[in-house]
Amino acid sequence: MSPTNSITSAQAGNEALPATKAGTQDVCATPEDPIDKVDPLDDPELAQATKALGNPTRIKIFRLIAERQTCITGELVAELPLAQSTVSEHLRILREANLIQGEIEGPRTSYCINQRVLAALKRSILEL
Amino acid sequence: MSPTNSITSAQAGNEALPATKAGTQDVCATPEDPIDKVDPLDDPELAQATKALGNPTRIKIFRLIAERQTCITGELVAELPLAQSTVSEHLRILREANLIQGEIEGPRTSYCINQRVLAALKRSILEL
DNA sequence: AACGTCTATCGTCGATACACGATAGATAAT
DNA sequence: ATTATCTATCGTGTATCGACGATAGACGTT
Numbered sequence: 125m126s127p128t129n130s131i132t133s134a135q136a137g138n139e140a141l142p143a144t145k146a147g148t149q150d151v152c153a154t155p156e157d158p159i160d161k162v163d164p165l166d167d168p169e170l171a172q173a174t175k176a177l178g179n180p181t182r183i184k185i186f187r188l189i190a191e192r193q194t195c196i197t198g199e200l201v202a203e204l205p206l207a208q209s210t211v212s213e214h215l216r217i218l219r220e221a222n223l224i225q226g227e228i229e230g231p232r233t234s235y236c237i238n239q240r241v242l243a244a245l246k247r248s249i250l251e252l
Numbered sequence: 253m254s255p256t257n258s259i260t261s262a263q264a265g266n267e268a269l270p271a272t273k274a275g276t277q278d279v280c281a282t283p284e285d286p287i288d289k290v291d292p293l294d295d296p297e298l299a300q301a302t303k304a305l306g307n308p309t310r311i312k313i314f315r316l317i318a319e320r321q322t323c324i325t326g327e328l329v330a331e332l333p334l335a336q337s338t339v340s341e342h343l344r345i346l347r348e349a350n351l352i353q354g355e356i357e358g359p360r361t362s363y364c365i366n367q368r369v370l371a372a373l374k375r376s377i378l379e380l
Numbered sequence: 381a382a383c384g385t386c387t388a389t390c391g392t393c394g395a396t397a398c399a400c401g402a403t404a405g406a407t408a409a410t
Numbered sequence: 411a412t413t414a415t416c417t418a419t420c421g422t423g424t425a426t427c428g429a430c431g432a433t434a435g436a437c438g439t440t
Contacts, residue, residue: 167308167311167312168308170305170311171305171306171307171308171310171311172306174302174303174305174306174311175302175303175306175307176306177298177299177302177306178299178300178302178303178304178305178306179299179303179397179398180295180296180299181398182299183295183298183299183302184295186380187380190380196416196417197416197417197418198415198416198417201417206399206400207399207400207401208416208417208418209399209400209401209402209417209418209419209420210398210399210400211417212417212418212419213397213398213399213418213419214398215417215418216418216419217397228406228407228417230406230407230408230416231406231407231408231415231416231417232407232415232416232417233416233417233418242380245377246377246378246380249373249374249377249378250374250377250378252314252315252318252370252374307427307428309428324386324387325386325387325388326385326386326387329387334428334429334430335429335430335431336386336387336388337387337388337389337390337429337430337431337432338428338429338430339387340387340388340389341388341389341427341428341429342428343387343388344388344389345427356387356436356437358386358436358437358438359385359386359387359436359437359438360385360386360387360437361386361387361388
């Protein structure tokens with residue numbers, strides 16, 4: 125088994141958004157996906173992504189992960205005036221929209237931005 | 253009184269998003285706001301805008317208005333498999349997020365994209 | 381004035397979101 | 411093996427969403 129186990133949005137019967145084919149590549153490599161080299165999201169994906177961002181706390185969480193490149197759940201809990209379970213729930217929603225990706229690193233989970241989906245979101249919004 | 257009365261999102265105690273100073277200009281002029289000449293949305297505005305778009309029906313309504321430049325409520329109702337009151341409710345949500353603007357034209361209401369806020373949204377998303 | 385048309389709002393209902401505490405599972409340390 | 415730590419999930423309660431039909435207000439027409 126690999127030392128770090130990638131956690132994607134495969135639970136809860138939600139696989140609407142295509143996940144990056146993780147396992148073969150480092151999930152948090154942040155290769156700075158160019159906007160015009162990704163396909164835009166289809167409407168259900170776009171709705172899910174914008175819905176996931178449609179909450180001030182989740183926008184803040186997303187920004188925190190983005191500026192730190194990678195982030196542990198506990199760090200986010202420390203930054204936010206919310207219970208650990210609440211933060212974990214917000215992370216789940218961002219994860220199921222494929223906006224972020226989590227890697228289980230020993231006892232903790234490290235999150236990073238899914239650059240490919242973010243680029244696709246940017247392109248989709250620009251095309252509105 | 254002016255022949256066309258602009259309807260903005262001033263009701264329901266919601267004026268979080270700054271409205272274009274309508275009345276002095278044609279609301280649906282679509283001057284193609286350049287993205288880098290508008291201020292990005294602040295986080296509550298961004299959350300409200302993305303939340304408003306976070307629904308497949310509202311994305312569809314937004315696209316319909318955008319491609320027709322201007323659109324009557326009844327046209328949208330005719331295009332969608334939803335009750336008139338439901339469509340009107342979706343329009344209210346888009347309106348309160350300032351993504352669209354409505355003008356009362358006699359007995360009907362004509363909607364158009366709020367280009368300034370759309371440009372600000374695009375910029376805000378690009379900066380993520 | 382009375383009527384028909386168009387659309388926003390109201391009231392209702394079930395489903396979903398959002399917060400929390402409690403619990404459980406995995407891992408590292410003792 | 412036991413313990414401690416970290417985080418996801420479960421169960422709960424409240425609030426908001428998303429749909430609808432019914433209603434009301436504004437306007438044009440007769």
